[in-house]
Structures are given as structure tokens and as C-alpha cells.
Amino acid sequence: MKWLLPVLILVIALPVMASGVDENVLADPAKEAEARAIMEDLRCLVCQNQSIDDSNADMAADLRAVVRERVLAGDNAPQIYDYMVARYGDWILMRPPVNESTWVLWLMPAILIVLGLLVISVFLRRGRAQAQTVTPLSAQEEADLETVIGKDHRG
Amino acid sequence: MKIKPFYIAPAIIFVAVIVGLYIGLGLNPKETAFPLYDQSPPEFSLPALVEGQPDLTTADLMTGQVTVVNFFASWCAPCRVEHPYLLQLAEIDGLKMIGIDYRDTRETAIAYLQQAGNPFDLIGNDANARVGIEWGLAGVPETFIISADGKVKLRIQGPLNEPIMKRQVLPLLEELIP
Structure with missing residues (x-):
């Protein structure tokens, strides 16, 4: 029964891996963490109620690549949100902003x-x-x- | 007996909620915002689908001609469904047809167009979907119509079909092309 514990641990740990996996993560862990935090606030448009951090859709991977690129270029979170809203509208934000329509x-x-x-x-x-x-x-x-x-x- | 407004308020609120929900039922949650409406198309430059041909750039969409921009891919089934309508649009005089091959490889896209017919005057290859993001693309196919003065006037998300052609695309083209 020695094999049981490792197998159980693996099975229980499965949800930890339940997020989009990218090959090209940022080399700097601090920048990567910043990018991941931003991804959690952006909606995956083809999955309706998942963030792009959660989703494995191609579209989410494309948007994650853009977020990483912008973070690397020195953009802060509000600038990246503005960039996304300019292209996709407010709906891309997981938290709707307070404005005339909300x-x-x-x-x-x-x-x-x-x-x-x-x-x-x-x-x-x-x-x-x-x-x-x-x-x-x-x-x-x-x-x-x-x-x-x-x-x-x-x- | 005089009815006090206080007593009919719940009935009015109830009717308002029902009307609101009924309107909500008719909306499509998959249809995303369209910030490009009446704006110039985004700046971009893409390699041509056929190697050796000149790049496709924003300037190609703003030549003073009414232009259709269609995002497609050889792996996309709804694109095959809408393809006959693109061929139909290609027949219209004075209409420029631009194709953007989305998240696709050159070889499969070229083979697809050879088999299905090529409605496009110019084709760009958006292999990593970056230009799609600039256009606010949520998937393929998506079709945009640009007026002669270079403004994005219409976006169709999903495949073209008979009702969309009759109600949205053809009336707009008739209006835009004198």
C-alpha cells in the first residue's frame, strides 16, 4: 500500500493545475505574478464567465500573451484594462466598472x-x-x- | 374609492421587471461590444497569405473603396458555411474584399481557398491572432464593412446567413456604394 499516498496526493492536487498553461511565461517571477493578477480580472470572451487566467481557450492564451507583453513593456494594470476595454468593451472586465450604463x-x-x-x-x-x-x-x-x-x- | 398610488406601485414595478426581462431575452450574451463602430480600422501590418506578395496593411482598407474585411480560418467550420455568401459579395462591383486568415497555417489556408473558391482581392496571414485582438475579435468568422471614407460601419459576429445578408449586409452596401 506504499503507492497509495503518492497517488492520493496527486489526485487531490489536480485542481491546483486547473488554469491555462503557457509555455512562454515571464522570466521575472514578480512580473509574472503581476501579469497573472491582471489576467484574473479579464474575462475570456468565448467562455463567458471564466477569467483568461482560468481558461484554456486559444483566445484566452492570445490575450494572456498580450498581457505579458504589456507588463514587460512596463504598462500598469489600469493601462492594460484600458487597452482591453478599448477593443472589447467593458464586458472584458470581470468586475463591471461604475459608469453611466452600470x-x-x-x-x-x-x-x-x-x-x-x-x-x-x-x-x-x-x-x-x-x-x-x-x-x-x-x-x-x-x-x-x-x-x-x-x-x-x-x- | 380613490386608488392610492402606493397600492398600485407593486403592480407597476412587476410590469417593469417583466418588460425588462423580456427585452433581456432578445439580447445575445455572446455578442460583445463594438467599440470600432464608426472608427477608422486599427493600425496593422500582416504578411500576405501567399509568400512573396506585399504585406496587407491598414492602408489597403482605406483606398476610398467600400471594403469587406472577413476573418476566416481553414479549420473553422462556420467559415465554410458562410463561404457562399462571401463568393456572392465578391460579385458586387466596386466592393473590395479583404480576407484575414486567423490562427492558421499558410498551406492549409491556401488549400482551403483553392478548394472552396477565393472571394478575396487581398489576404493577410494573422498566425498569432494579434491583429484579431486589435479588431476586438471574439472568434471566427467575423465580417466588417468599411465605408469609402474609411470608417467601420458594420460587424457581423459568426457566419453570414440569408437573414443577415438581406437585413444588414446588402442594405448597407446599397447605401454605401452609389
């Missing part, structure tokens, strides 16, 4: 909270207003009540 999306949680608070406050105020409209019994009603239930039973 502010509704980003603000919706806050809008819903404000709306909810408004509804609650309207209901609370209405409840209080109803409580105040209770008027004391008139003298005639007091007398009627006494004849029905008798004076002793009144609390």
Missing part, C-alpha cells in the same frame, strides 16, 4: 434599502396616527355599559 446596477442595493425604510416608516406613522384617534366613551355610553355588565365587573 450605476443603476451598483446603486440598486442602496436604493432598495432606502425604499424599504420609507415603506416601514410610512406604516409605523400610520399605526401611530390610528392609535391617537381613540376617543373616551361619552356619558351615555358609560351608562349603557353599566346596565349591561354591572358596576362591579368594571376594572
Whole structure:
């Protein structure tokens, strides 16, 4: 059973290798790490909801090559995002930016909270207003009540 | 009894959500943004598909002639499906046909065009897909139409077909070519 442990370790470690594999990685590990971080934020257009770092599609490999080239040329992350957005639009970013077409999306949680608070406050105020409209019994009603239930039973 | 706006609000919100979702159903999530629209085509230079011929450059797309740019590949099945429409476009007078062979080898692409027919006046070889990225390409085939004044007017993602030709391509060409 000596073989079991290495095999198990290999099987368990499989997901670690689940990302796009490139032959031409950057020689400088710091630059490569920077490029990989940028790749995680860029969408693979043919796989819809995977980053180009995750995907093995040809298209993702092409885009990874561009990212590495730009990092090597000294571009920073925002410059590379701008480059990609200029060609593919905002959709290439895994996190949609706040702009005129997405502010509704980003603000919706806050809008819903404000709306909810408004509804609650309207209901609370209405409840209080109803409580105040209770008027004391008139003298005639007091007398009627006494004849029905008798004076002793009144609390 | 007077109906308070407060009470009909949920009904209005419900209808708005349904209308929004219905519009969303008609959108194609695979269709990506088209930042090139009404812009000049990107700067590029590609070796010709047939060795020895001059490079294909941006200048070739801006000669004052209405131009079709088609990204294709010999390994791409939908490209074979749309090929008859490219041959049909090649028949139109005053229309320049440019092919860009995408992620492909010269030999297979040349053999493909010999077998299927060559609709193109000029063909570039984009072996590493770098020019495709400049054009915002999400795959092959993709077809672009450039006006005589050098602006990208239309992009078709995926293969040309009868409805796309009738509704988008041919009406635009009629408008662009006097």
C-alpha cells in the first residue's frame, strides 16, 4: 500500500493545475505574478464567465500573451484594462466598472434599502396616527355599559 | 374609492421587471461590444497569405473603396458555411474584399481557398491572432464593412446567413456604394 499516498496526493492536487498553461511565461517571477493578477480580472470572451487566467481557450492564451507583453513593456494594470476595454468593451472586465450604463446596477442595493425604510416608516406613522384617534366613551355610553355588565365587573 | 398610488406601485414595478426581462431575452450574451463602430480600422501590418506578395496593411482598407474585411480560418467550420455568401459579395462591383486568415497555417489556408473558391482581392496571414485582438475579435468568422471614407460601419459576429445578408449586409452596401 506504499503507492497509495503518492497517488492520493496527486489526485487531490489536480485542481491546483486547473488554469491555462503557457509555455512562454515571464522570466521575472514578480512580473509574472503581476501579469497573472491582471489576467484574473479579464474575462475570456468565448467562455463567458471564466477569467483568461482560468481558461484554456486559444483566445484566452492570445490575450494572456498580450498581457505579458504589456507588463514587460512596463504598462500598469489600469493601462492594460484600458487597452482591453478599448477593443472589447467593458464586458472584458470581470468586475463591471461604475459608469453611466452600470450605476443603476451598483446603486440598486442602496436604493432598495432606502425604499424599504420609507415603506416601514410610512406604516409605523400610520399605526401611530390610528392609535391617537381613540376617543373616551361619552356619558351615555358609560351608562349603557353599566346596565349591561354591572358596576362591579368594571376594572 | 380613490386608488392610492402606493397600492398600485407593486403592480407597476412587476410590469417593469417583466418588460425588462423580456427585452433581456432578445439580447445575445455572446455578442460583445463594438467599440470600432464608426472608427477608422486599427493600425496593422500582416504578411500576405501567399509568400512573396506585399504585406496587407491598414492602408489597403482605406483606398476610398467600400471594403469587406472577413476573418476566416481553414479549420473553422462556420467559415465554410458562410463561404457562399462571401463568393456572392465578391460579385458586387466596386466592393473590395479583404480576407484575414486567423490562427492558421499558410498551406492549409491556401488549400482551403483553392478548394472552396477565393472571394478575396487581398489576404493577410494573422498566425498569432494579434491583429484579431486589435479588431476586438471574439472568434471566427467575423465580417466588417468599411465605408469609402474609411470608417467601420458594420460587424457581423459568426457566419453570414440569408437573414443577415438581406437585413444588414446588402442594405448597407446599397447605401454605401452609389
